[in-house]
Amino acid sequence: MxxxxxxxxxxxxxxxxxxxxxxxxxxxxxxxxxxxxxxxxxxxxxxxxxxxxxxxxxxxxxxxxxxxxxxxxxxxxxxxxxxxxxPYPVREIKLVPENIPLEILYEDDQMVMVNKPSNMVVHPGYGNYSGTLLNALVYHFDSLPQRDDYYGRPGLVHRLDKHTTGILVVAKTENALTALAKQFHDRTSDRLYYALVWGDVEEDEGTITGNIGRSKKNRKVFQVYEDEEEYGRHAVTHYKVVERFRYVTLVQCKLETGRTHQIRVHFKHIGHPLFNDLEYGGNKILKGTTFTKYQQFINNCFKLLDGQALHAKTLGVFHPVTGEKVFFESELPEGFLKLLEKWRVYSRNT
Missing domain, CATH: 3.10.290.10 (RNA-binding S4 domain)
Structure with a gap:
């Protein structure tokens, strides 16, 4: 298309x-x-x-x-x-190879596990025609395969948001592309994310279910539609609390489905937007005190991240050739780790 x-x-x-x-x-x-x-x-x-x-x-x-x-x-x-x-021609998106460093977590002749940094778009599109992860991939790897329904995005079987960090799999062969794409479609891949959300999440674990569709007021964001079953797509997020910091909570999220902005939308829906989420209201003080010192503390925390505190930590897939279930892990980036440590110190001392 x-x-x-x-x-x-x-x-x-x-x-x-x-x-x-x-x-x-x-x-x-x-x-x-x-x-x-x-x-x-x-x-x-x-x-x-x-x-x-x-x-x-x-x-x-x-x-x-x-x-x-x-x-x-x-x-x-x-x-x-x-x-x-x-009445104007379609802009041709030319995929230009760019010498952008990549952090490779694993590679064989079938697939590559890449650790995506923050502030990087996965593939070119309107407003982002260069500097993407895909520009880097086509520079470092020759002849990546592509799907007909993902034309212009060779090797890709899934995406991460611009400011979401963490692990992403890239297919190197037609066989791997078909096998991995089917796993994501059939929901047999395992994806585990870490997110810092506003508020003290009440339950230690739970499931968020709700159709996700584009907002009818702002087409750049999504929302949950509970009363309009025909609108949006079915989405399920399972979560467990990892650590509590009074005003924010670190949660582990397991995706049952993979909708655009799913974790961000689901947690906003239950009243816990992701910390520093620019699109979903998490980039302002939502919990805590009115003291100037606290406000400065939060602003210093915001400066550690480009956007939402969300990291794709673990990815499990069936290997395209051996069929063995293999798991790969990406450590939290430095900014995220510093953010958690600041909250640990704050919660201990207040």
Missing amino acids: TEELEEDAFLDDEENQQDDLYEHHRLVADVGQEAIRIDKFLMKRLPNVSRSRLQAIAKAGTLFVNDKPVKSNYKVKPNDDISVVL
Whole structure:
């Protein structure tokens, strides 16, 4: 699929209209597709595209079904061939190899375990065309395989958020790519994360369940939809408390599903946003005292991280060739360790 629609490209700017149209997206509805409005259908399939944008596209006459323009209230039918075309060419994302150092935790002829640092996007996309983990991977490894549904992202079978640190597996062969992708799809991989969350989590362990979908107010973030079962995707996060620091809690999270921003969204939903989470409200003082000294302490803690306190610590997969279940571990980064030590000292002395 081609690049996502750019948010700053306005369809109703007549001065920018051209005679040529360029196809940006093309999708074919499933055989068993239920009849739903096309704007709602596309919202679930095109990230970062708001419903109002889709309605504007339809109004401009550049939303097509079976080569015919349709309105935003058109009901999608099985096997419909849907095209989104716009009056500007799709920006080609050229994957340029870049000599960026990588921390390799494990490597054989089938796969590589990489320790991703904070403040690094996994693959190029709108607003991030260089300096990504994938730019580094194609420099260090030749001929990485790629999936048709993950075009332009060779070797990747899963992702981590920009500021999430930790372990990520990369496939080196077609066989490994197929086998590993199936494991993530079938939920047979084991993923364990450490997160520092605001507040004193009441239960020592528990499970958070709730459909996760893009926010209808802000398409850049996600939220839990409990009362709208048809919206969002089923998501389950299991957690255990590792250590308590009065106003924040260190938790261990095991993913049963792998939705975008899952841990961040689930913990915000239960009232415990991740510490220093820029998108989900964790980058301000949510618990504690009003004393100036405490406020300074928190600000000093924030400075230790680029974003949310979330680390992908353990990854277990079945080896693509031997079939043996193998586990790999990534130590907490220096900033995260310093953050925990500061909270230990604070909690002991107050």
